[in-house]
Amino acid sequence: MKASQYLISTLKEVPSDAEVASHILLLRAGFIRKIASGIYNWLPMGFRVLKKVEAIVREEMDASGALEVIMPVVQPGELWEESGRWGKYDEGLLVKFNDRHQRDFCLGPTHEEVITELARNELRSHRQLPVNLYQIQTKFRDETRPRFGLLRAREFVMKDAYSFHLDESSLDETYQVMHDTYSRILDRLKLEYRAVLADSGSIGGNASMEFHVLADSGEDVIAFSSSYAANLEKAESIIPEAETADPLPRTQVDTPGMHTINEVASFLKVDATRTVKTLIIKADNEDSGLGLVALVLRGDHQLNEVKAAHLPGLSTPITFANDAEVHAATGADPGSVGPVDLGLTCYVDHSAAALSNFVCGANQNDVHLTGVNWQRDVPAYQVADLRNVVEGDESPDGQGKLTFKRGIEVGHIFQLGKKYSDPMKATVLDDNGKAVTMMMGCYGMGVTRLVAAILEQYHDNRGMVWPTIVAPFHVIIIPINAHKSPEVAKVADDLYRKLEAAGIEVLLDDRDGHRPGAKFADAELIGIPHRLVVGDRGLSDGVIEYANRSSGESEHLPVGDVVTRLTEWVNSDR
RNA sequence: CGGGGUGUAGCUCAGCCUGGUAGAGCACUGUCUUCGGGAGGCAGGGGUCGUGAGUUCAAAUCUCGCCAUCCCGACCA
Numbered sequence: 001m002k003a004s005q006y007l008i009s010t011l012k013e014v015p016s017d018a019e020v021a022s023h024i025l026l027l028r029a030g031f032i033r034k035i036a037s038g039i040y041n042w043l044p045m046g047f048r049v050l051k052k053v054e055a056i057v058r059e060e061m062d063a064s065g066a067l068e069v070i071m072p073v074v075q076p077g078e079l080w081e082e083s084g085r086w087g088k089y090d091e092g093l094l095v096k097f098n099d100r101h102q103r104d105f106c107l108g109p110t111h112e113e114v115i116t117e118l119a120r121n122e123l124r125s126h127r128q129l130p131v132n133l134y135q136i137q138t139k140f141r142d143e144t145r146p147r148f149g150l151l152r153a154r155e156f157v158m159k160d161a162y163s164f165h166l167d168e169s170s171l172d173e174t175y176q177v178m179h180d181t182y183s184r185i186l187d188r189l190k191l192e193y194r195a196v197l198a199d200s201g202s203i204g205g206n207a208s209m210e211f212h213v214l215a216d217s218g219e220d221v222i223a224f225s226s227s228y229a230a231n232l233e234k235a236e237s238i239i240p241e242a243e244t245a246d247p248l249p250r251t252q253v254d255t256p257g258m259h260t261i262n263e264v265a266s267f268l269k270v271d272a273t274r275t276v277k278t279l280i281i282k283a284d285n286e287d288s289g290l291g292l293v294a295l296v297l298r299g300d301h302q303l304n305e306v307k308a309a310h311l312p313g314l315s316t317p318i319t320f321a322n323d324a325e326v327h328a329a330t331g332a333d334p335g336s337v338g339p340v341d342l343g344l345t346c347y348v349d350h351s352a353a354a355l356s357n358f359v360c361g362a363n364q365n366d367v368h369l370t371g372v373n374w375q376r377d378v379p380a381y382q383v384a385d386l387r388n389v390v391e392g393d394e395s396p397d398g399q400g401k402l403t404f405k406r407g408i409e410v411g412h413i414f415q416l417g418k419k420y421s422d423p424m425k426a427t428v429l430d431d432n433g434k435a436v437t438m439m440m441g442c443y444g445m446g447v448t449r450l451v452a453a454i455l456e457q458y459h460d461n462r463g464m465v466w467p468t469i470v471a472p473f474h475v476i477i478i479p480i481n482a483h484k485s486p487e488v489a490k491v492a493d494d495l496y497r498k499l500e501a502a503g504i505e506v507l508l509d510d511r512d513g514h515r516p517g518a519k520f521a522d523a524e525l526i527g528i529p530h531r532l533v534v535g536d537r538g539l540s541d542g543v544i545e546y547a548n549r550s551s552g553e554s555e556h557l558p559v560g561d562v563v564t565r566l567t568e569w570v571n572s573d574r
Numbered sequence: 575c576g577g578g579g580u581g582u583a584g585c586u587c588a589g590c591c592u593g594g595u596a597g598a599g600c601a602c603u604g605u606c607u608u609c610g611g612g613a614g615g616c617a618g619g620g621g622u623c624g625u626g627a628g629u630u631c632a633a634a635u636c637u638c639g640c641c642a643u644c645c646c647g648a649c650c651a
Contacts, residue, residue, distance in 0.1 A: 012600065012612065013586045017644050037643065093649080110651090144575065144649070158651050210651095219650090305648075317648065412651065446651030480610055517611035524611095535610065545610095 001473070002496075003509040007044050009033075010522050020217045022455035023149030025464050029526050038146025038154030045526060046451075048472040050157070053450050054136055056188050056469065057159045064181040066132040066161050071114045073138060077104025079113035082424050093141045107140040112420045112442060115162040119438065120426035126166045129428060129438070130174055134161030136447060148217065150452035151408060157448045163441040164421075166430065171439045175207065175415055178443045182211050182411045185445070189454055190467040194407060196222050197230035199306050207415040211445075212407025215456035220409055223402045225395035232404070233306035235389045236396040237349075243356040248371035250340075255368045259335025261299040264368055268359060275299030275359040276352050276372075278337045280321040280329060280344070283313050292321050292329050296339050296348040298355065301387040308386055311347055336361040339378045340369060346378065349386035408453045409446075416440040464527025465550050468573035473507040475499060475566055476528040478519045480535035482510065491559065492534040495544070498563045504570050524549065529573075530566060 009030030017034075018024040026032045031046025042050060058068065077096065080086035086104075095107040108114070115133060123131065136159045146154050161178065165171040179195065186193045191213050198210040210231055212222055221232040230236070258264045265272045279295045293313060297303060305318045323333055329344060330337045338360030339346050352358075353374060362369045374381065393402045418437050420426070427435040451470075458465045468474060477499075479492035496508040507528065509519045523531055533545040543556035546565075557565055 010612095011585065016580085016586070019645075034643095139651080141650075145645095145647090147645080152650080156651070160651085409651065444651050449651055478610095484609080515609050515611085515613065517609095517613085519612090520610085521612050533610075537610075 022452035109141040132163040161443040165439040211411035213453040218406035272299040346381040463525035
């Protein structure tokens with residue numbers, strides 16, 4: 001490709017609405033342009049990369065035995081009524097509209113309903129199973145907060161696969177195949193990543209793992225030890241040994257103006273780990289004790305809302321009671337609430353439940369209790385895992401301690417079971433001629449998100465540094481003063497033709513009106529792995545200057561060796 | 575959806591506090607010089623100052639509403 005005939009839309013300045021590296025670089029290098037919040041155009045240079053990422057995903061999915069289909073972006077509301085998600089799926093995310101006949105439709109945020117409809121019509125016999133169908137499609141989710149460019153867009157490209165099975169063991173098998181396939185895709189993209197245990201969220205189901213590309217800009221925190229890795233929202237806390245200190249008498253103390261754990265702890269000169277905090281949460285119905293429940297955590301711990309949402313009787317998403325409701329239920333304002341004589345259903349985190357002689361609010365403003373003990377002072381309560389693990393916690397599998405890293409979720413695999421096949425009556429006949437509801441698995445991978453995730457790991461202060469396998473071009477040729485030197489023009493053009501003939505993707509920067517400095521800067525910004533500079537200087541010695549974008553190293557190559565060497569380098573790397 | 579910030583030329587921003595003929599750099603067009611790390615001169619084109627009200631003789635500037643957009647929190651590939 002000749003640059004003079006291509007669209008290179010680089011920006012010298014950083015667009016004001018971008019903060020993370022991938023977003024800034026995608027805009028500056030002219031890969032994408034925003035058309036509305038979370039909605040982007042892809043320019044030619046960016047589209048080349050997107051297509052390459054897509055191709056790798058497709059190759060590995062095909063190799064796994066999955067079959068590619070394409071489903072519509074627009075989906076009938078009826079199907080969502082059938083699965084029960086029309087009114088239940090996060091209202092904000094689902095964009096609904098009517099056609100001219102006033103029938104309900106939505107823009108597909110995901111395709112479980114459509115695929116299940118497809119499967120129940122096409123799959124009739126157990127002999128057709130298992131089958132794994134996938135597509136690479138544009139999704140639309142009206143995210144509450146699109147951000148970071150491609151990392152959280154509203155319109156994005158996703159690879160989603162759905163598998164159908166007669167029984168659980170078959171589902172397990174495909175689930176494992178998808179796990180391996182995802183690992184292969186991320187390996188080929190040269191990404192540093194982790195597969196972690198995950199909560200299955202609103203899509204539902206049993207087993208579930210996320211694939212995270214490690215990056216400081218990641219929105220998720222993952223907790224891991226040598227042999228365990230989980231999303232923070234899923235990571236289990238270990239159950240500590242109960243303390244066995246002799247119970248002290250329960251004592252009421254005045255704590256004027258002390259509301260936060262830190263204030264109370266330093267006022268009473270105790271460690272925050274000796275205190276307990278009590279959060280008042282709305283229940284999912286009004287008849288359980290004023291419609292509220294209490295969650296009790298050790299003072300230094302944080303509530304894990306995902307874990308809490310799994311408790312029976314709580315509103316989801318978790319909603320905190322407001323100050324007036326707290327006061328009405330406990331007789332005190334938040335900050336002075338505690339589990340003693342509370343009169344609400346009380347869930348206590350393991351770590352808080354292990355304490356003895358602890359400090360808590362007295363349900364009376366500006367008063368706390370010390371020497372509080374479970375059983376004696378709080379006879380009725382239930383113990384559960386409610387908190388976020390913290391760095392240094394024992395790993396739940398007993399192997400070492402947990403450390404944290406941030407990750408970008410690029411893939412998520414689920415075992416759905418019969419969550420959709422059951423309400424939508426997707427059955428096949430088994431070998432006894434009996435109708436059996438199919439088991440389903442579902443496997444998502446964010447393709448556009450992957451493009452950004454790669455950039456988060458592959459950039460430097462000059463711009464993008466693409467791994468060869470997804471680079472928009474493999475080689476860029478920059479002729480110096482070609483307008484003056486017929487020799488330079490001829491050699492550059494000759495190399496260009498020969499490299500193309502060798503199957504290398506070459507960009508020849510033959511743009512008039514751009515001086516060498518500008519071309520160098522563009523080449524580095526766009527992140528083309530190999531750069532050849534053709535100038536009189538080198539030609540007089542019979543060499544071409546070569547520079548590697550990733551290592552920054554350069555060397556002189558004899559003109560005659562260039563095609564062989566480049567072909568070798570590029571092919572060994574893709 | 576809660577909290578905060580920002581809307582002036584294609585991009586980055588100044589002007590607003592203290593109301594009085596809309597600016598700079600980059601980009602773009604023409605032209606000359608230049609050509610190994612984002613060149614320089616000359617001549618140009620381009621903005622109903624997000625939007626709607628209000629105050630005023632007069633509003634980019636002051637007031638209120640709305641919209642858009644970005645950032646921090648709850649959701650997801």
